[in-house]
Amino acid sequence: MLSSSLFVLELVPVSSAFCHTGNWWPRTLAGITAYLLCTRYSAGSGIYTGNSQDEKRAWRRCSREGFWAEEDYSRCQYANDATRVLYMFNQMPLNLTNAVATARQLLAYTVEAANFSDKMDIIFVAEMIEKFGRFAEKYKELGDVMVDIASNIMLADERILWMAQREAKACTRIVQSLQRIATYRLANGAQVYSTYSPNIAVEAYVIKSSSFTGMTCTVFQKVATTDRTGLPDYGRRDVDGNLDKQLGFKCNVSNTLSSLALKNTVMEASIQLPPALFSQKRRREIRPADDTIYKLQLMAFRNGKLFPATGNSTTLTNDRKRRTVVTPVILTKIDGLSPPHQHIPINVTLRRIAHGADAVAAQWDFDLLNGQGGWKSDGCHILSSDENVTTVQCTSLSNYAVLMDLTRIDFYAQSAGLLHPVTYVSGVILLMCLLMIKVSYVYHHSIIRISLKSWHMLVNLCFHIFLTCVMYVGGITQNKNATVCQAVGIILHYSTLATLLWIGVTSRNIYKQVTRKVKRCQDPDEPPPPPRPMLR
Known part of the structure; x- marks a missing residue:
């Protein structure tokens, strides 16, 4: 089979044109007729005959211009x-x-x-x-x-x-x-x-x-x-x-x-x-x-x-x-x-x-x-x-x-649309309440009966909830500028994590106060226990 193909090539004038490789047909020199056996494939669209020993073949001619021309699949059937x-x-x-x-x-x-x-x-x-x-x-x-x-x-x-x-x-x-x-x-x-x-x-x-x-x-x-x-x-x-x-x-x-x-x-x-x-x-x-x-x-x-x-046709693909x-x-x-x-x-x-x-x-x-x-x-x-x-x-x-x-x-x-009006109304009410809490505890903490540790946790918690709400309501739709969008995302991540941290610390402190046991009478000569500072 190979020697006969080479013999045909010697009879045809040399040409630089080829027909491109296809799913079935190999790259073929211009002016040559390519042949393929009708073999059975397990999948896809291969052409086949019921008996592989029949050696039935399909053929297709490659024109002298380098384009696939006439074809004949009549001796083969499609597997699909x-x-x-x-x-x-x-x-x-x-x-x-x-x-x-x-x-x-x-x-x-x-x-x-x-x-x-x-x-x-x-x-x-x-x-x-x-x-x-x-x-x-x-x-x-x-x-x-x-x-x-x-x-x-x-x-x-x-x-x-x-x-x-x-x-x-x-x-x-x-x-x-x-x-x-x-x-x-x-x-x-x-x-x-x-x-x-x-x-x-x-x-x-x-x-x-x-x-x-x-x-x-x-x-x-x-x-x-x-x-x-x-x-x-x-x-x-x-x-x-x-x-x-x-x-x-x-x-x-x-x-x-x-x-x-x-x-x-x-x-x-x-x-x-x-x-x-x-x-x-x-x-x-x-x-x-x-x-x-x-x-x-x-x-x-x-x-x-x-x-x-x-294929790459015009300036549409010049920038790859x-x-x-x-x-x-x-x-x-x-x-x-x-x-x-x-x-x-x-x-x-x-x-x-x-x-x-x-x-x-x-x-x-x-x-x-x-x-x-x-x-x-x-x-x-x-x-x-x-x-x-x-x-x-x-x-x-x-x-x-x-x-x-x-x-x-x-x-x-892509410009993002505005949020639902209820979101803005609820956000404003929440911000006003948080602002009142912070102002009250900052200016009147001396007359409010609360420990310094609890005061510190409460003010930080309100501040980070306030920051999270402001950045979400005001910045979640700011996606036209890449720098602004990234800044909003970074601040939202920080304020959200900080809010979760202060919620956890406050919850732990409240739990300790509720479950604290009554102190026993301490011997005057006994040194006091070492301090247990709050997790920074």
Whole structure:
């Protein structure tokens, strides 16, 4: 086997390109076809046959450019049950008769996408979504099912999605297939198209450039009432496994959000398209303003799972920090606007789903890393940010998100809210009582019948309780400045421990006084007992 491989290498011209190592395939010289035996593995997604002596093989060709090309697994089966079923789906011939039924069956199977453990599971589903897209122009229902399938795929583990993207650009193919759905629907004369799912919402409009005065679209998480397509409830899940959380769009032709407020909803994101979106385009062209028709597509993803960064793409990783998407992803596209419109400020507001440090506004570029795609910060910057919401501004139509370094959390950038009013009222009453006790015992200790030792313990106890209460009520919310926060923590530790110490000393002293025995008559010639000083 080794000698035959070397013989093939001698026949092929020397090339410096290689296909990278994969889960199964070794690093292979460009222009070579690699072969692997269908061996059985105890775990994972290894390919196998029932009889190892059959020596059946799978093959895959490495192109002369250094990319994996054609492949053939037909002689092997997958060890994982889910992978075998999805492979069977992938091999089924599709036509106008069975496309919708097959899509529904795949939707039902991808409900358990959270249990997918192999990158080939994602790759097979991506290929099936691409195949369904060929029939989406004829069947409106098919496009809705494709969105639901992609929504289920977002339940899969991030590592599996990352591997599928690196192996076959599976995530990119899914997103681009969804983009074509709206194009198909609007091509049939419809003016508006919308579809929703637990993790993905799609909205599309036909817009006349001459009458465009700006548009504001908001993504809400809303409660689903009735099924829009008559499909059963299977496959329509959110990230928590519930069937009642859906993402939906609400758009209006103005630049205000006042009319978009909905009851019992949570705003996930919003985007404002300015009135000048098409006007500058017309000024560059030497022709009068007309009613040019454009197709606007908006797509919202609950998180960034379908946009995995497979390598160091841009300035996002120049500081060697691994940043992660911490907001929903908003995708915008206008068909018919070519070249892409630049230098038009577009404001996007995104709700954060995780907290980290070093936030960066970024947009996804499908062409980076030889088509693998990647996040870049060029043309985007953060306008404002608070504990839960970040507003960014970008100068081109793209896919927007906020990335943060989750390896450390920037606690001090998060402002803590005030305590409950009862806490402040109770704290003031306690401080006034403690202050009265201390003043009384300091200025009138000579007429108060108490021993010097007890007086000393009581004053110290009141002082440290007073200090603890003041630092807690006044300093527990001071977390904007690191130095102030650390100082508050140190003083709170000291005052709390000191309070416990004086409580213990006072309790011991009271116990000794209560259990003290009556002194016996002492002989005048007997020396007095040695003193027993209090523990300092």
